[in-house]
Amino acid sequence: METFIGKPIKRREDARFLKGAGKYTDDIKLMGMTHSAFVRSPYAHAKILSIDTAAAEKAEGVVAVYTGSDACGTFGVPCGWQVDFKNGETMREPLHPLLAKDKILHVGEAVAIVIAETLELARDAAELVQVSYEALPAVTCPKKAMEAGAPKVHDQWEDNAAFDWCIGNDRTEVEAALESAHHVTEMTYKNHRLAPNAIEPRSYISDYDVNADKWTLYTSTQNPHLIRLLLCAFVLGIPEHKVRVLSYDVGGGFGSKIYHYTEEALLTWVSKEIGRPVKWTSDRTEAFLTDAHGRDHIVHSKMGFDEDGKIVAHLTDEYCAMGAYLSTFAPAVPTYLHGTLFQGVYTTPLIHLNVVAPFTHTVAVDAYRGAGRPEATYLLERIISKAAKEMDIDPAELRYKNFIPPFNGTSEPGFQTQVALQYDSGNYHGVLKRGLEMLGYEDFRKEQAEARKNGKLIGVGISTYIEGCGIAPSAVVGSLGARAGLYEVGHVRVQPTGKVSVFTGAHSHGQGHETVFAQFVADKLGIHMDDVDIVHGDTDQVAFGMGTYGSRSLAVGGSAIIKSVEKVLEKGAKIAAHKLEAAESDLEYAEGKWTVKGTDKSISFGDVSLTAYVPHDYPEGVEPGLDFSSFYDPTNFTYPFGTHIAVVEVDPDTGKVDLQRFVACDDVGNVMNPMIVDGQIHGGVVQGVGQALLEEVIYDGEGQMVTGSYMDYAMPRADDVPNIETDRTTTPCPHNPLGVKGAGEAGAIGSTPAVVNAVVDALSHLGVTDIQMPVTPKRVWKAMQTQA
Amino acid sequence: MQISMTINGKEYSHDIEPRISLAQYLRENLNLTGTHIGCDTSGCGACTVTVDGAAAKACTLLAVQVDGSEITTIEGMANGNEMHPIQEAFKENHGLQCGFCTPGMVMTAADILKNNPNPTDEEIRHGLEGNFCRCTGYHNIVKSIQHAAEKINA
Numbered sequence: 001m002e003t004f005i006g007k008p009i010k011r012r013e014d015a016r017f018l019k020g021a022g023k024y025t026d027d028i029k030l031m032g033m034t035h036s037a038f039v040r041s042p043y044a045h046a047k048i049l050s051i052d053t054a055a056a057e058k059a060e061g062v063v064a065v066y067t068g069s070d071a072c073g074t075f076g077v078p079c080g081w082q083v084d085f086k087n088g089e090t091m092r093e094p095l096h097p098l099l100a101k102d103k104i105l106h107v108g109e110a111v112a113i114v115i116a117e118t119l120e121l122a123r124d125a126a127e128l129v130q131v132s133y134e135a136l137p138a139v140t141c142p143k144k145a146m147e148a149g150a151p152k153v154h155d156q157w158e159d160n161a162a163f164d165w166c167i168g169n170d171r172t173e174v175e176a177a178l179e180s181a182h183h184v185t186e187m188t189y190k191n192h193r194l195a196p197n198a199i200e201p202r203s204y205i206s207d208y209d210v211n212a213d214k215w216t217l218y219t220s221t222q223n224p225h226l227i228r229l230l231l232c233a234f235v236l237g238i239p240e241h242k243v244r245v246l247s248y249d250v251g252g253g254f255g256s257k258i259y260h261y262t263e264e265a266l267l268t269w270v271s272k273e274i275g276r277p278v279k280w281t282s283d284r285t286e287a288f289l290t291d292a293h294g295r296d297h298i299v300h301s302k303m304g305f306d307e308d309g310k311i312v313a314h315l316t317d318e319y320c321a322m323g324a325y326l327s328t329f330a331p332a333v334p335t336y337l338h339g340t341l342f343q344g345v346y347t348t349p350l351i352h353l354n355v356v357a358p359f360t361h362t363v364a365v366d367a368y369r370g371a372g373r374p375e376a377t378y379l380l381e382r383i384i385s386k387a388a389k390e391m392d393i394d395p396a397e398l399r400y401k402n403f404i405p406p407f408n409g410t411s412e413p414g415f416q417t418q419v420a421l422q423y424d425s426g427n428y429h430g431v432l433k434r435g436l437e438m439l440g441y442e443d444f445r446k447e448q449a450e451a452r453k454n455g456k457l458i459g460v461g462i463s464t465y466i467e468g469c470g471i472a473p474s475a476v477v478g479s480l481g482a483r484a485g486l487y488e489v490g491h492v493r494v495q496p497t498g499k500v501s502v503f504t505g506a507h508s509h510g511q512g513h514e515t516v517f518a519q520f521v522a523d524k525l526g527i528h529m530d531d532v533d534i535v536h537g538d539t540d541q542v543a544f545g546m547g548t549y550g551s552r553s554l555a556v557g558g559s560a561i562i563k564s565v566e567k568v569l570e571k572g573a574k575i576a577a578h579k580l581e582a583a584e585s586d587l588e589y590a591e592g593k594w595t596v597k598g599t600d601k602s603i604s605f606g607d608v609s610l611t612a613y614v615p616h617d618y619p620e621g622v623e624p625g626l627d628f629s630s631f632y633d634p635t636n637f638t639y640p641f642g643t644h645i646a647v648v649e650v651d652p653d654t655g656k657v658d659l660q661r662f663v664a665c666d667d668v669g670n671v672m673n674p675m676i677v678d679g680q681i682h683g684g685v686v687q688g689v690g691q692a693l694l695e696e697v698i699y700d701g702e703g704q705m706v707t708g709s710y711m712d713y714a715m716p717r718a719d720d721v722p723n724i725e726t727d728r729t730t731t732p733c734p735h736n737p738l739g740v741k742g743a744g745e746a747g748a749i750g751s752t753p754a755v756v757n758a759v760v761d762a763l764s765h766l767g768v769t770d771i772q773m774p775v776t777p778k779r780v781w782k783a784m785q786t787q788a
Numbered sequence: 789m790q791i792s793m794t795i796n797g798k799e800y801s802h803d804i805e806p807r808i809s810l811a812q813y814l815r816e817n818l819n820l821t822g823t824h825i826g827c828d829t830s831g832c833g834a835c836t837v838t839v840d841g842a843a844a845k846a847c848t849l850l851a852v853q854v855d856g857s858e859i860t861t862i863e864g865m866a867n868g869n870e871m872h873p874i875q876e877a878f879k880e881n882h883g884l885q886c887g888f889c890t891p892g893m894v895m896t897a898a899d900i901l902k903n904n905p906n907p908t909d910e911e912i913r914h915g916l917e918g919n920f921c922r923c924t925g926y927h928n929i930v931k932s933i934q935h936a937a938e939k940i941n942a
Contacts, residue, residue, distance in 0.1 A: 010879055017887025018875040018894065020822015020862030027821035120807065199826045199834055199922050200888040251824070251888025252922050284827035510886030510923045679882045679928060686925030710831025710920070718916035718926040723909070747925070 001591045004519035004529050008675035011515045013508070016249075023248040025203035025220045026281045033205065033277040034063050036267070037122035039112040039129045040289065041104040044138035044361040044703020045151060048102055048111065052130040056114055059128055061121035064274050067112045068101030072269045077260050078234040079326035080226075082481045083163045083335050083357075091163045094154050094359075096325035098235075098266040104133065105153055105324035106363050107705055108289025113266060115278055138361035138703030142321035143298040145358035153324055153359035160358040162322045163331060167339035168351040168419050177313035177350050181304025185387035189772055191375045193296040193321070193697040194690075195707075196368045197715055198509075200251020201282035202291065204264050206271035215243045215271065219264055222253040222507050223547030226484065228539050230260040230328070236269060243268075247537040250509035254687070255367040256291045257509065258549045259328035263290075288708040293697055294368020296321040297334060297375050303383045309393050309401050313350040314342065316379065320357045323364035330366045331357065336480045337468070337550075338372030343417035344380040345428040345466050345641060346402040351418045361703040367549060369687055369748040373467045381463040381753035382770075389764055395462050395757070396436055403428045403464075409734035414636075421468060423639045424741075427667065430729045432464050435643030435665040438727055444647065452765060457650040458660075459762025462643065463754035469742035470555030470638040470733075487633035488552070489544045490560030492521070492568055494626035496613035498606030500525065500532045503629075505545015506557030507536050511744065512676045513553060517561060520672055520738060524565045526592035527605060543629050551640070551742030554672065555733065560632035562737045567628035572608045578619035579603050579611060638733045638741040642666035644685070644750035646758040655781030657693055657759055663725045664750065669733040669741030677743045682724045684747020690716040691748075692755035696774050714774075791855040795820070796864030804851055811835040811846035814861060822862035822891045826920070833919030836892035836899075837861045843899035845918070862891035865898070873939040874898055874932075883932030885923035892919050897933045905941055909934065 016022050053065040066072055076095035084091050100109050112129050116122035137151040144150055145160040153160050168174070178184055205218040215238070221227050224245040232240040250257060263280055271278050282290065301316040320334035339353040370377075384402070388395040404415050409425035416422050444460050451458050471477070474485035491503035502521055506513060514534045522529035535541050548557075569589055576594035577584040580601055587594045595602040611618065612626040647661040664681050671677050694714035698707045707713040732739030752773070759775045760768055768783045792801035795818065802817055814820040814837070826832035828847050835846040838860040865872040874897050877883065884890040893916070900907060900915035907915065912933045913926065921929060 008882075011882070013887070014879040014884060015871070017884055017890050018862075018871060018878055019866050020820070020891045022822075022887045024821075024824070024888065026825070027815075029819075119812075120805065197920075197922055198886070198888075199832055199920055200824070200886070201826065249887065251826075252886040254922065284829065284831070512885070675882045679885060679924060682925035682927040683885065683921075683923045684925075686927075687922070709829055710827050711829065715920055715922070716925075717920065718913040718930065719910075721926060723930070724925060724927050 001526065002528065003523050005523045005672055007673065009515055009519055009673055011512050013512060013514050024200055024251055025205060025218045028205055028218055030205065030207055030277040033279055034115045034117060034274065035119040035122045036113050036115045036278055036280045037126040038110045039114070039126050039131060041100065041107060041109045041111055043104050043133050043135050044107045045136040046104040046133040047136065048100065048104060049132040049134055051112060053112060055128040056125040059125040061117040062125045063115040063117065065112060065114050065129065066099065066270065068097060068099040072098050072266055073101050075235050075265060077262050077265055078230060079330065080328045080483050081332040082483060083165055083331040085163050086166060091331060092157050093326055096262065098262045106361055107703055108286065108363060110262065113270065115270060115274060140360050140362050140699040140703050142296060142319035142358050142360055145360050146319060146356055153361060162326060162357045162359055164356045165335045166352065166354045168342065168353055171352045174313045174315045174350045174352040178302055178304040178315055181312050182307040183305045183391055184302055185383055185390055186302050187383050187386060187770065188300045189770065191295045191297040191299060191378055192773055194294045194368055194695050195288050195697050195713060196254040196256035196291060196294060198252030198254055198256055201284060201287045202257065202261065203281040204267050205277055205279040206267040207277035208271040208275065210275055213242060215268055217243060217245045217264065217268055219245060219247055220250045220257055221247045222250065222257045222509055222549055224507060224537055224539050225505060225545045226547055227260050227264060231265055231268060235265040245539040247507060253509045254369040255294065255371060255549060258547065259292055259366055284710065285708045288713065289705060290363055292327045292364045292366035294365065295375060296365050299379060301379055301383055303387060305387060305391065309391060309398050311346055311348045311402050314348050315352050317354045320355055321360045321362065321365050322357050323360055323362045325364050327364035327366035330364055331481065333367050333372045337367070338376050340419050340421045341373050341376040341466065341468055342419045345404055345464050347404055348418065362699055369684065370745040371550070373745065374688065374749045374752060377463065377465040377749050378753045381465065382756060385462065385757040386769060389769065396432060396441065399432060399462065399464050400429065406430065421637065424636055425731050425734050426639060426641055427729060427731050428464060428641055431641060431643040431665045431667055434727060434729060435645050435663055438663045438665060438725055439645045455652060457652055457762045459648050459758040459760070461646045461754045461757025461761055463750050463757065464643050465750040466639055466641040467745060467749045468637040469551035469640055469745065470634060471550030471552050472556050472634045473636065474633050484546070485633065486546055487631050488546055488557040488560045489542065489629065489631055490557060490564050491543055491629040492561060492564035494568055494609045496610050498609040501535060502532060502561055503535045503542040504557050504561060505542055505547065506553035507548040509548065511548065511553060512673070516554065516673050516676060517558065520558065521561060521565060524562065525605060526590060551744040554738065554740045555638045555736055555742050556632060556634055558738050558740065559634065559736045560630050563630035563632050564628040567630065568626055571626060572605065574619050574622050575608045575611050576603045579617065635735050638669065640666065640668045640741040640743065640746050642746055642750055644754040646754040648755065648758040648762055650759060650762045650780060655777040655784060657775055657780060659689060659693065659722055659755065661725065662722060664747065665727045665729065666746050667729045667731050668743040668746060670730060670739035671728065672740065678726050680743040681726050681747045684745060685724050685751040686716050686721050688748045688751030689721055689755055692752045692773055692775060694720065694774050789852050791852055793854060793857050793859055795859045796861060806850060806852050808851050809847055810849040810851045810854055813851035814846060820861050820863050824888055824891060826888065833896060834889050834892040836895040836919065838895060838899065843896055862894060865894060874936040877936035877939060878932045881928050881932040881935050883924065883928045889919060889921045893921065893929055897936060900933060901937055901940060906937060
C-alpha cells in the first residue's frame with residue numbers, strides 16, 4: 001500500500017498558482033464593490049491642525065470620506081501580549097486609532113479614507129483632502145528615544161519606555177563572573193530594522209449584508225480566527241458569530257500578516273456605513289510605511305570565558321524599538337521570543353539579558369521570520385566567533401568545547417536552560433560535524449591561507465543555532481503575558497463514502513499544508529492522500545484556530561489533526577467490532593481496514609464510514625457519524641537546531657561581498673515532506689542573507705523613511721545568492737505525535753551570522769574584528785581602510 | 789481611448805482611460821488576475837507578461853501603449869489542462885511556495901529560454917534579476933528553469 005510520510009510529494013496547490021488561477025484577496029470582485037484610498041501623513045510626528053474633506057466629498061465617483069472625527073475615530077486595535085515593567089508598573093499601552101485624529105506618530109499613519117466607485121477615482125479624491133499639520137521633532141532610534149529630552153511619542157507618560165524586562169541569572173552574579181573571567185569579548189552593534197516584504201501587498205475586502213446582519217471580511221492574513229476575535233471583541237464590539245473571515249490564497253507573510261491591522265477594522269466599519277462592499281489593497285510604498293517591521297535592537301554584550309575557552313557568563317543590554325504603537329505580538333518579540341534563546345546551544349552557566357523597549361516615531365516593530373530568535377542567534381554566533389579570533393581558537397573548536405552534550409528527551413532528560421525554557425532534544429555536535437564535512441572545512445582553511453598570499457580575501461563563517469518553535473503551550477505563554485491561548489484546532493470529518501475532509505486552524509501562505517497535512521492523515525488512516533482534502537482560512541468552516549507563525553503549523557496544528565484521527569479510529573474500531581462480531585481488543589488496524597487478529601475477517605475504513613452514517617446494524621450506545629474536532633495544546637515548545645556555514649570572497653578594491661557557498665545542515669525533527677522542508681530552508685536562508693548583506697529600513701533624523709520602495713530597499717535577487725547546499729540530521733521531538741519540530745524560520749535564524757562571520761573572517765588578517773550589518777561594499781571598504 | 793489587442797490568442801477591444809496600466813487593464817477589465825501587482829514600479833516582476841514576444845512588466849506599461857500588440861499572460865501558457873513545460877517544471881522542482889511571484893517567474897523563464905535555450909545557472913540567475921521571490925530563495929526556481937530547458941530541448 002502506498003504511503004506518503006517522508007516522501008517529496010509534489011504540491012497539489014501548485015496547479016492553480018502556475019496557471020494564474022490563485023485566489024488572492026485583490027483578485028476578488030464583489031457586486032457593487034467600492035474601492036478605497038488612504039490619506040497618509042507625510043510627517044513622522046505632527047499635530048493635525050485641520051482636515052478639509054469638502055472637495056474630496058464632491059469629487060467624481062466618491063461614495064464617502066471619513067476621518068478620525070467620525071465614529072470610527074474612537075476605535076483602536078489592541079495589543080495581544082502584555083509585558084509589564086520590572087518594577088511592576090503595567091505595560092504602557094496607547095490606543096492605536098483606526099484613523100489619527102489629533103496627533104501623527106509615524107510617517108504613513110492614516111488620516112482619512114476615501115471610498116469611490118473605482119480605485120483611480122478614490123486616489124484622485126484622496127489628493128483633494130487638505131490636511132494642515134504642525135510638524136514636531138521625531139525620534140526613531142530606540143536608544144536615543146530613552147535619552148533625556150528625547151521627543152516624546154506619547155505625551156501621557158514620563159518617558160518613551162513601553163516596558164522594560166530582564167531574564168536569566170542575577171545581574172550582579174553575572175557581572176562578578178565577567179570580572180573574574182580569563183577573557184571577555186565585547187560587542188556593540190545594531191540588529192537593524194527590516195521590512196518583511198511579502199510580495200503580495202496586504203489586501204482587504206469587507207462586505208456587510210444588511211439583510212443577514214453579517215459581515216464577510218476577505219483578508220490576506222496568516223491568522224483568520226484571531227483577526228475575527230480581535231476585530232469583533234476588542235475593536236468594533238460586534239458579535240463574533242456575525243463575522244466570517246476568509247483568507248484564501250495569501251502571497252507570503254513572514255510574520256507581517258499575523259497582526260490585526262487598522263485597515264481591516266476600518267473597512268469592516270465602513271462597509272456597514274455605506275452598505276456596500278469596500279476593498280483596499282496596499283501599494284508597495286504603503287507596505288513599507290505601514291506593514292509591521294522586524295528587528296531594530298541596539299545591543300551591548302559581554303561574554304566571559306575561562307582559560308580553556310569555556311563560556312562562564314554572558315551579559316547583554318538592549319534597546320528594542322516598539323514603534324509608535326504596540327502591534328499584536330510586539331512586546332513578546334524582544335523578550336520571550338528572544339531572551340529565552342540566550343542559552344543557545346551552549347552550557348553557559350550564567351546569563352542575564354536586560355531589555356528596554358521604547359516607543360519610536362516609526363511604524364510598529366513585530367515578529368518577522370524568526371522573531372527574536374534571529375536576533376538572539378546573531379548575538380551569540382557573532383560574539384562566539386569574535387571571541388574565537390581574540391583567543392586564537394578555531395571557531396568550530398570553540399563551539400565544540402561549549403556545546404550542550406546530545407540528549408534525546410526520552411531516556412535522557414531535556415536540557416534546562418538558565419533562561420526559563422527546557423530544550424526537548426538535541427545533538428548540536430552532530431549538525432556541526434556534518435556541516436563542516438559538507439563544506440570541506442579543513443581544505444577550505446588551507447585554500448584560504450594560499451589565497452591570502454595572493455591578496456585574495458576569502459572567509460568562512462559558522463553559525464550553530466537553536467530556535468524555540470511550535471509556539472505554545474498556552475499555560476506557559478499565558479504566564480509570560482500572552483492574552484490568548486496558543487493551542488491549535490484540528491477537525492477530521494469522515495464523509496459517508498470514507499473520503500476525509502480535514503479542517504485546520506493553521507493557515508497556509510506558501511507552506512504547502514494542503515499537501516503535507518494530507519500526507520500524514522492518509523498514512524495514519526491507511527487511505528490514499530487523494531481521498532483527503534485540507535480546508536483552512538475560513539472561520540465559517542473551521543471551528544477555531546490560532547493561525548500560522550512561529551513554525552507551529554505541523555508541530556501544533558498537525559498534532560491537533562492527529563488527535564482527531566485517533567478519535568476517528570477509536571470510534572471506527574467500535575463499529576468494526578460490532579460488524580465483525582469480535583471484541584475490540586481482538587482487532588488490529590492496518591492498511592485501511594480492521595482485521596480480527598489471526599483471521600482473514602476484516603472490514604474496510606470505507607465500510608465502517610458508511611455504517612457510521614447509515615447505522616442500521618450498529619453498536620448499542622454509539623452515536624452515528626464519524627466526525628471529530630480536537631484542540632491540541634502542547635506540553636513544550638519544539639527546538640529545531642542546525643549549523644549554517646557561509647563562504648564569501650571580498651573584492652579588495654570595492655569591498656563588495658560575493659557569497660560563494662552556503663551550507664545548511666538543519667535538524668527539524670521528523671520530516672513529512674523533504675522537498676518542502678528544503679524549500680523552507682532555502683527561502684529562510686536567503687532572507688537571512690538579505691539582512692546580512694543588503695536589506696535595511698532607514699529612517700532619517702526627521703523620521704522620513706528613505707527606503708520606501710524597491711529602488712531604495714535592497715532585497716536579494718536571484719544573482720545575489722548561490723545555490724543552497726542542504727542536508728539534515730534527525731532528532732525527533734519527544735513530545736508531539738509526529739516527532740516534528742518545525743522548519744519555517746530555521747533558515748532566517750541561522751544564516752545571518754554565518755555570512756557576517758565569513759566576511760569578518762575574510763578580513764581578519766587585516767585587523768577587522770566587526771562590521772555593522774548590512775555589510776555593504778561601503779562598510780566593508782571603510783573597515784578595510786580603517787584597519788590598513 | 790479605444791484600444792484593441794490580442795491577448796492569449798483572443799481579440800479584445802475596450803474604451804479605457806489613458807492612465808490605466810496594462811496590469812490594471814488585464815486584471816480589472818478582462819479578469820485576468822494571474823498577472824499580479826507587487827510594487828507598481830517594475831521592481832518585483834510579479835506582473836511580467838509578454839508583449840509581441842518579449843517579456844515586459846505590465847505595471848509600468850500603459851494599456852494604450854500596447855494598443856495593437858499581441859500579449860501573452862500566465863493564463864495563456866497552459867493548453868487547457870495541459871501545462872506548459874515550464875509550468876510542469878516549476879511544479880516538479882518545487883519552484884514556488886506562496887505562488888504570488890510565480891506567474892511573473894514563469895513568463896520571465898519563458899523569455900530567458902526563448903533567447904537562450906541552454907542557459908547556465910548563472911545566466912538564469914542573471915535573467916531573473918528583475919523578479920523578486922521572497923519564499924524560495926531562488927534555488928528551486930533556477931532548478932525548475934534548467935529542468936524546463938531540458939524538457940523543451942528533448
